Amino acid sequence: MSAVMITRKLRKWEKLPGKNTFCCDGRVMMARQKGIFYLTLFLIIGTCSLFFAFECPYLAVHLSPAIPVFAVLLFLFVIAMLLRTSFSDPGVLPRALPEEANFIEMEIEAANGSVPSGQRPPPRIRNVQINNQIVKLKYCYTCKIFRPPRASHCSICDNCVDRFDHHCPWVGNCVGKRNYRYFYLFTLTLSLLTIYIFAFNIVHVVMRSVDQGFLSTLKETPGTVLEVLVCFFTLWSMVGLTGFHTYLISLNQTTNEDIKGSWSGKNRGQNPYSHKNIVKNCCEVLCGPTYPSVLDRRGLMQEDSPTAANSEGPCSFDNLVAQTVKTTAPLIPNEHTPDDVKPSIAAEKSSAPKDDPPLAAKLPPLASPETDAETSIVKNQ
Amino acid sequence: MATEFHNLQELRHSASLANKVFIQRDYSEGTTCRFQTKFPSELESRIELTLFEETVKTLNNFYAEAEKIGGQSYLEGCLACATAYLIFLCMETRYEKVLKKIAKYIQEQNEKIYAPRGLLITDPIERGMRVIEISIYEDRGSSGSSSGSSSVSGSTAR
Numbered sequence: 395m396s397a398v399m400i401t402r403k404l405r406k407w408e409k410l411p412g413k414n415t416f417c418c419d420g421r422v423m424m425a426r427q428k429g430i431f432y433l434t435l436f437l438i439i440g441t442c443s444l445f446f447a448f449e450c451p452y453l454a455v456h457l458s459p460a461i462p463v464f465a466v467l468l469f470l471f472v473i474a475m476l477l478r479t480s481f482s483d484p485g486v487l488p489r490a491l492p493e494e495a496n497f498i499e500m501e502i503e504a505a506n507g508s509v510p511s512g513q514r515p516p517p518r519i520r521n522v523q524i525n526n527q528i529v530k531l532k533y534c535y536t537c538k539i540f541r542p543p544r545a546s547h548c549s550i551c552d553n554c555v556d557r558f559d560h561h562c563p564w565v566g567n568c569v570g571k572r573n574y575r576y577f578y579l580f581t582l583t584l585s586l587l588t589i590y591i592f593a594f595n596i597v598h599v600v601m602r603s604v605d606q607g608f609l610s611t612l613k614e615t616p617g618t619v620l621e622v623l624v625c626f627f628t629l630w631s632m633v634g635l636t637g638f639h640t641y642l643i644s645l646n647q648t649t650n651e652d653i654k655g656s657w658s659g660k661n662r663g664q665n666p667y668s669h670k671n672i673v674k675n676c677c678e679v680l681c682g683p684t685y686p687s688v689l690d691r692r693g694l695m696q697e698d699s700p701t702a703a704n705s706e707g708p709c710s711f712d713n714l715v716a717q718t719v720k721t722t723a724p725l726i727p728n729e730h731t732p733d734d735v736k737p738s739i740a741a742e743k744s745s746a747p748k749d750d751p752p753l754a755a756k757l758p759p760l761a762s763p764e765t766d767a768e769t770s771i772v773k774n775q
Numbered sequence: 776m777a778t779e780f781h782n783l784q785e786l787r788h789s790a791s792l793a794n795k796v797f798i799q800r801d802y803s804e805g806t807t808c809r810f811q812t813k814f815p816s817e818l819e820s821r822i823e824l825t826l827f828e829e830t831v832k833t834l835n836n837f838y839a840e841a842e843k844i845g846g847q848s849y850l851e852g853c854l855a856c857a858t859a860y861l862i863f864l865c866m867e868t869r870y871e872k873v874l875k876k877i878a879k880y881i882q883e884q885n886e887k888i889y890a891p892r893g894l895l896i897t898d899p900i901e902r903g904m905r906v907i908e909i910s911i912y913e914d915r916g917s918s919g920s921s922s923g924s925s926s927v928s929g930s931t932a933r
Contacts, residue, residue, distance in 0.1 A: 470859070471859050474859040474860065474861070475859070478860055487903050487905070488902075488903040490905075491902075493795045493908075494795075494797055494902065494905075494906060494908070497795070497796075497797050498797075522802040522803065523803055524802055524803060524804070524805055524806075525804075525805065529802070531802075539905060542800065542802070542806065542905070543802055543805075543806055544806055557806070576860070579856070666805065667805060667806065677844065677849060678844055680852065680856075681844075681848060681849045681852030681853060682842075682844055682848060682852070683841060683842050683843075683844070683848050683868070683869060683870050684851075684852075684855070684863070684868045684870060685870060686868075686870055686871055686874060686900070688900055688903045688904050689903075690901070
């Protein structure tokens with residue numbers, strides 16, 4: 395088989411570990427399961443289309459043309475916020491490169507001293523003091539870093555996310571530092587849109603029934619029934635969710651912290667991130683600086699050394715991949731791996747053991763490789 | 776600019792990477808980006824304490840400026856919200872502007888101070904804003920290195 399040089403340069407998103415899917419050459423970043431996101435999109439667009447088709451003509455004529463105009467603006471804003479939340483990087487922390495991981499391991503070893511064999515090493519915790527409050531930083535075995543305060547590892551996306559709030563299947567992405575304000579604005583404006591459509595549906599039915607009678611109104615605008623149903627159920631959940639997140643923002647807490655009870659119960663009033671002022675907390679979360687993404691998705695992969703002649707796979711792409719990628723987690727063929735590379739990745743994996751031993755020799759044997767070291771803390775307490 | 780970069784390339788080619796030091800984040804003031812100014816022992820023989828501290832403090836000031844919550848950030852936030860964040864398609868955020876300044880500063884520091892001492896600072900944004908990575912190079916041509924850490928990372932015993 396003749397060796398074919400593939401000269402296409404890879405972009406970094408193609409080799410990022412984690413279970414995200416990327417679109418538009420790395421510009422769009424989402425979780426793997428997108429089914430419920432499509433449902434969200436369908437419900438919003440569908441309900442609004444019915445509203446514009448059935449109610450708006452009547453209301454524009456009989457009440458005011460401003461009604462559909464405002465509805466359109468609200469609808470566009472909701473879609474913009476939804477897409478912004480779904481497609482942006484929530485604040486993913488890249489995994490540690492081997493040198494950094496080794497450095498941290500050595501620091502841990504030095505801190506722990508020697509552990510007698512058979513005994514479990516102590517859990518990997520670092521204590522930091524933030525505003526006179528001791529906060530424990532946990533070690534992430536997957537990403538090989540000590541997570542910054544408020545960061546958490548999302549098991550669905552397999553990434554550590556900064557200021558992790560929750561993973562939302564309705565938007566098909568994690569909600570974290572970078573997209574929390576878009577998520578909040580999405581829930582807020584969707585609540586407003588739902589209330590708006592619901593209210594004007596009622597108004598429309600009432601106004602038309604006065605002229606024509608209730609049953610004939612429903613026959614003329616069958617969409618109304620569907621809209622009222624969807625809006626009724628959506629309303630309660632969206633208003634509730636918006637209220638909950640407003641409460642969290644005023645206290646400068648994340649959903650994750652609220653669920654774990656980090657700053658409630660006996661720890662109430664000790665949140666070190668809160669400014670103790672509702673207005674300041676809201677301003678920080680909603681009008682704070684827009685953080686840049688630290689995942690360089692669209693950067694080109696560096697080729698450190700020239701590719702040598704390869705007797706194994708069909709092309710020198712294997713070597714390129716091996717040289718640029720052996721530093722990160724094992725190659726995970728994701729949805730965007732071209733099909734002709736997948737068999738060579740499999741070949742690479744089977745030949746990988748010759749690369750692993752030198753690296754493994756440097757890393758001391760890890761304790762239980764739990765992605766969330768919390769359980770080990772709980773057990774040890 | 777091309778000739779300056781050429782010097783750093785020369786550093787990479789003529790010297791061999793001996794060790795890397797990682798300056799960790801300082802969380803004592805919260806989650807804002809700040810790095811510890813503690814002087815690592817590996818750099819004691821390579822660079823003066825004052826120069827190192829100056830570099831880290833200036834970087835901390837840059838990050839504080841980028842993350843400052845005040846009138847300008849509110850204005851930017853409200854304006855962006857009013858345009859459904861479409862304004863960011865044509866406008867650069869304040870943070871991005873400061874990041875460019877930081878990149879320029881780091882390159883300048885590397886050229887003037889660190890490269891002549893066989894050191895190289897990596898921009899924290901390339902490491903997820905978690906650490907400032909300082910690479911220590913050993914000159915291949917020199918006879919007998921002074922720092923003694925000639926093998927990669929595994930040999931520093933405590």
